[in-house]
Amino acid sequence: MSLGEFDLIRRYFRRPDSHEAVAVGIGDDCAVLRPSPGQHWLVSSDMLVEGRHFLSTVAPERLAHKALAVNLSDLAACGATPRAFFLALALPRADAVWCEAFARGLFALADAHGIALAGGDTTAGPLNLCITVMGEAPAGQALLRSGARVGDEIWVSGELGDARLALEVFRGTQALSGADFEQVRQAMETPSPRVALGQALRGIASAAIDVSDGFVGDLGHVLQASGVGATVEAEALPRSPILRAQPLALQRLCTLAGGDDYELIFTAPADRAEAVRAAAQACQTTVTRIGRIEAAPGLRLMDAQGQRLELGLRSFDHFLSP
Amino acid sequence: MSLGEFDLIRRYFRRPDSHEAVAVGIGDDCAVLRPSPGQHWLVSSDMLVEGRHFLSTVAPERLAHKALAVNLSDLAACGATPRAFFLALALPRADAVWCEAFARGLFALADAHGIALAGGDTTAGPLNLCITVMGEAPAGQALLRSGARVGDEIWVSGELGDARLALEVFRGTQALSGADFEQVRQAMETPSPRVALGQALRGIASAAIDVSDGFVGDLGHVLQASGVGATVEAEALPRSPILRAQPLALQRLCTLAGGDDYELIFTAPADRAEAVRAAAQACQTTVTRIGRIEAAPGLRLMDAQGQRLELGLRSFDHFLSP
Numbered sequence: 001m002s003l004g005e006f007d008l009i010r011r012y013f014r015r016p017d018s019h020e021a022v023a024v025g026i027g028d029d030c031a032v033l034r035p036s037p038g039q040h041w042l043v044s045s046d047m048l049v050e051g052r053h054f055l056s057t058v059a060p061e062r063l064a065h066k067a068l069a070v071n072l073s074d075l076a077a078c079g080a081t082p083r084a085f086f087l088a089l090a091l092p093r094a095d096a097v098w099c100e101a102f103a104r105g106l107f108a109l110a111d112a113h114g115i116a117l118a119g120g121d122t123t124a125g126p127l128n129l130c131i132t133v134m135g136e137a138p139a140g141q142a143l144l145r146s147g148a149r150v151g152d153e154i155w156v157s158g159e160l161g162d163a164r165l166a167l168e169v170f171r172g173t174q175a176l177s178g179a180d181f182e183q184v185r186q187a188m189e190t191p192s193p194r195v196a197l198g199q200a201l202r203g204i205a206s207a208a209i210d211v212s213d214g215f216v217g218d219l220g221h222v223l224q225a226s227g228v229g230a231t232v233e234a235e236a237l238p239r240s241p242i243l244r245a246q247p248l249a250l251q252r253l254c255t256l257a258g259g260d261d262y263e264l265i266f267t268a269p270a271d272r273a274e275a276v277r278a279a280a281q282a283c284q285t286t287v288t289r290i291g292r293i294e295a296a297p298g299l300r301l302m303d304a305q306g307q308r309l310e311l312g313l314r315s316f317d318h319f320l321s322p
Numbered sequence: 323m324s325l326g327e328f329d330l331i332r333r334y335f336r337r338p339d340s341h342e343a344v345a346v347g348i349g350d351d352c353a354v355l356r357p358s359p360g361q362h363w364l365v366s367s368d369m370l371v372e373g374r375h376f377l378s379t380v381a382p383e384r385l386a387h388k389a390l391a392v393n394l395s396d397l398a399a400c401g402a403t404p405r406a407f408f409l410a411l412a413l414p415r416a417d418a419v420w421c422e423a424f425a426r427g428l429f430a431l432a433d434a435h436g437i438a439l440a441g442g443d444t445t446a447g448p449l450n451l452c453i454t455v456m457g458e459a460p461a462g463q464a465l466l467r468s469g470a471r472v473g474d475e476i477w478v479s480g481e482l483g484d485a486r487l488a489l490e491v492f493r494g495t496q497a498l499s500g501a502d503f504e505q506v507r508q509a510m511e512t513p514s515p516r517v518a519l520g521q522a523l524r525g526i527a528s529a530a531i532d533v534s535d536g537f538v539g540d541l542g543h544v545l546q547a548s549g550v551g552a553t554v555e556a557e558a559l560p561r562s563p564i565l566r567a568q569p570l571a572l573q574r575l576c577t578l579a580g581g582d583d584y585e586l587i588f589t590a591p592a593d594r595a596e597a598v599r600a601a602a603q604a605c606q607t608t609v610t611r612i613g614r615i616e617a618a619p620g621l622r623l624m625d626a627q628g629q630r631l632e633l634g635l636r637s638f639d640h641f642l643s644p
Contacts, residue, residue: 035357049447088369125371130452
């Protein structure tokens, strides 16, 4: 089934404007947004390409979820309240069944986070999704990568590594039972951005980032931006029972350099540990303390015996990795 | 030459943050933007795909110019002041020569319009550019498609059709002398978004749109959004001497359904004609009055003898057109 571009937009992506942040939504040259007084706007843009960020086999509903989730995760990492997003979509063809499922997945997650689709673009082309999200935080209160201070504790939300484990199964390097595979596949395909936690950590956390490229690389961005170093206990990184049943080398690969986790790494002064736990509990999110910020540059990974690990892991880089 | 993703961003796209609208630019999970009090934010997102929106032969400098220009044109159509933009870029490979030229073209146009690159994304993939622009206009003063009223006059800026004429030469259906081709090719590859004119028309124009898909289709969007019709004198549509030297049928195709013009179509009450001319003169932009808004729905195109033209033209649609 083939649809014209404007029909496609109207039929699947246009809904009545009802969000307080959106004065004029889809249908004009620009969307018109209303900033709230005293707030800064937090904006992030991510592009997802078939075969690189997602497999061609993924269901459109899950693909939509993930494309929006990875962007919401950037808002979460800054402690922002989601307001509006823009979707640019290149499709090989205007397929109504695909679009309907995609829109269903997209709006389910958008509605769960109170963010409005305010505009975008559709075109023919190799499958490509670019989402730009916009959120708000009180001026000066956004969580940045640059705020970590010596003595701060390092925390991570949820569990790391299941998405990478699922990818390895897809690649055929690992095998799991059907039930286990379904669970780790969900971590890979429908991650839960930690939006509520990010907001709850405003005024508590000193720095934050979301884990998209892998723990080591992403924590490295915080250390570099803050001009500090860190020691992290590798075995303290939280992981699912499924991952914990795998060989230790695979556990380490998945937790330390897995990527696609969309959990938050954040730092907080040691005397705010109780506030961190209270914030996490209020969001029904687990958080785990995994290390400490230090003055000496670089990241030191320690094993359970307190010996330093030299793993040679590096962060996932889209141009250098296979 | 192959570069890592982060190196590439640092080397070519990261510049010191110096724009008043940008509190934190490239390098964190989100950019942090400062809205000005009393302003609404105007946001538009456009995706450009190789082979559809631009030819694979285009120089990277011109490609960058065009990608940003088509987005600035959306801000112009709303009368917005450009503030910040986000670039998501999928590249088959990280080519330093290409990126350097692309960045040069991008920042030349950005600086000319005082808009800051505040963030974005780079990834490997089939060549695809997604730019999201953000501008400001005083609350309630954005120019919308829906404001045209019966009796308003219809205006267009600059000249229409050269970009389409250039495309036809590239397609091999037309031939031009070298000098003429260079001129129309510039219209196609490095259009000038009417940003100053759009701002100058705030409070004067009743509705506006930019010509991206073709005059007939784009004016049609205004008519539909405003619930009105129009009569337009087809031969009054402004065109270059080069296009005027072509057969009438080609002139009509290029001016009425050409696309890629990035001029503004706007409407204004008849008693504001002098204000329109003064605004245009202040921006050193030509404007031409070409028709009138009427109550009867639909667009009536008249020839120079006052006879109705039935051309069967329709707006360019990315999924239905060849």
